Amino acid sequence: MKLPLQKNISFALEDVEEIPDWADVYPENKFTVAKCCFLSTRENSHGLEISEKVLRECASSILGNFLVAKISWGDATTHVDSESIYGYFPMEQDIQFVEDEDGILKAYAYAVISKRYSKEFNGIFEYQNLRDSSVEMTITCEDDNEDVVTSFDIYGLTCLGKTVNGSCPDADIKLVRFEEKMAEKYFKKHDILSTLKEFVEERKQQMAEKRYKIDKSKESMSTKPWGDVDKTDLRNKIMEASNKSELVKACYMLVEDGWEDAPSEHLKYPVMCFEGDKLVYNRYGLSSALAYAKQENETSVINKIKAIYKKLDIDDDSERKEEKDMAEIEFSAVNIGDLWGKLYTAMRDLRHWEYSIKGIYEQDNQKFAVVYDDDMKLYRLNFSLTEEGLSLSDEIIEVKEEFIETDNMKKFAEPENVSDYRKENKEDDEDSDSDDKDEDEEEDKQVEEMSISELQEKISKLEKDVEDRDNIIMKNNEELETLREFKKGIDEQEKAKVVNSLMEEVEKFLDPEMMKSLRDEGMKCELCDMDAWSNKVKAMSFSAISKSKKKNSDIWSFSAPISNQKEKKSNSVWDRI
């Protein structure tokens, strides 16, 4: 019997197998080829006698059948029902019969194995390119001798694991064509993951190769509203372009160090926008940048923009006027009362009667009001505030939550007369004001109408009322005193009951002196403190009990040796005698 370890092979030149020509139809990038000795005339473990004649006649029954295995824990196992097909014995071949020096005839066939679908199977040969094999076949035997095989029909060849041997000592499998590099190359090329990676790389490359042109001419200058230009999208597009450095310099008036790592922080004062694939100046972008630069006193930016104005031949006066008119009034420069008033008026002008102003905010230079309707639903109303005036957005968007102030969202303070801009409050205030006024007027009128005698009468009546009221209070005080006395008596009774009851319980544990002291203490306690007193008494009783037990244990320890002596009594009869 062969041992698997003895089958270790080294890849010497003499081991190189000649691949039959028919194997060319099974391309090397798809198939490995295994050479299998599947039967021989050598004596097998079952004692079945397969003659040279029978072998030559029936060996071809393997063709068109399968190479199977059950792979578990990285190696083949044995014949089991869950074997999988990994290879195939092509019909194109002829069985090779080789007679060795001992006169034993061996039958060989080649199996082709898919590199793609039988990776697991091919994998087991990476470490050791040799396994035992075992055919699965039906046989017919001589009538009078079941050990003599007269014919056989092979259904498949099982690849066995390294730890098991086949019945036929010569039966084995080894791969004769497997070029790992080629297979890897093939799989890499055709693997879905690789395809996706390639796609991603290609796209990345395409994106990186994306270049945008810059058109700085006056003719190409865009006049679309600067508010409509998505500044984030503009920045992202520029950053993805292969000529981003060039674009950044043209588009942003202030480019700080580290702009490549944090473009949002270091690219400031954009003045251009995309028109198709071209980056062009935006008329209002320039105005806006100039206005902000002036506010921030960014001289370099102001100079740059002015140079652009000069180059583009933009009228400076009209620019100044426009700049003044168009520039959004910044947060800190807004007159609060004026803002609320203007907004309220603008809302009324647009017949937004149903809304009241809850708060006014600014986010990313966009001012907006949070308004509410009669159902207290909240809405957002964008508006812009320039020197020209306040213009409301056409759209009122319902919002679910109130806005909270953050770094980029500021809330305008409320003016003193904020209630004027809030419908309900205003109405309420109006109502209450008018009520107060009415009352005052009425009083004045009444006073005027009353005569002195009437007033005296009224005063005496009021004095009497006060006296009656004092009497009632006095009477109530007396009653209250009586009730307090009564309650005190009840409390004392209750207290005495609790004290007596508890003292009875602990009587046997405490000495009389302590009992007396605790009883007095208990009687002096308020009823609300009785629980605390009760706990104290119980604690002292427990302490007294513990001491008492200790004393008892001393007594028991004295009696213990007597019982121990009994236990140590010898079982020996002689000792007892």
Place this chain on the structure above:
Amino acid sequence: MVIIGTPHDLENYFMADGDLAFQLHQKGFIPKYEDDGCLYFKLNNKLKKYLEKIGIEV
């Protein structure tokens, strides 16, 4: 080699499948018959002893 089918003298064989079949094969007991995933091992003294050792009563 393994013969597809069941032995006609079943009493002389020990049938095993799954892990036990693989275990017996690893121990050098080569199955002679295979039928529907079950392997039939010729029941000799050596196999009986081994089965006894692993707590299988034949």
